[in-house]
Amino acid sequence: MRPIIPDELADAIHEKIIIDLCIHAMEARIVKAESDQNSELMGYFEDKLKKLLSMRKKINSYLKNENTKIHEVVICDDMFVEYPYYIKTKEGHYFLGIGKLL
Known part of the structure; x- marks a missing residue:
């Protein structure tokens, strides 16, 4: 069941x-390209990583303004991960939600 939050906020969380x-996958690819000494591929991945980091910075700013905090990943098993998040409402209450991914 999806929590009762605006669609824009739910989309930003996801x-x-x-x-x-x-970002995690791109960092792993950079390390692999570095070990293979492939500077061209490394440069390509670093450019993509910079774009992802810029996007994350904008989303983090939006989520902070919406009083939303996403915590570290919780690994359920080899197929699923969960990201618990909290939203502080105007009334001062906290809402806990969990984003699940395959």
Whole structure:
């Protein structure tokens, strides 16, 4: 069941989670290209990583303005991961949600 939050905020939460996963994958590719001494491929991945980091910075700013905090990944098993997040409402209450990904 999806929490009762605006669609824009839910989309930003999911986008942040996906961008974090992409950053992790891009960093792993950079390390592999570095070990293979492929500077051209390394430069390509570093450019993509800079774009992802810029996107994450914008989303983090938006989420901070919306009083939303996404915590570190929780690995459920080899297929699923969860990202717990908290949203502080105007009334001062906290709402816990969990984003699950394959």
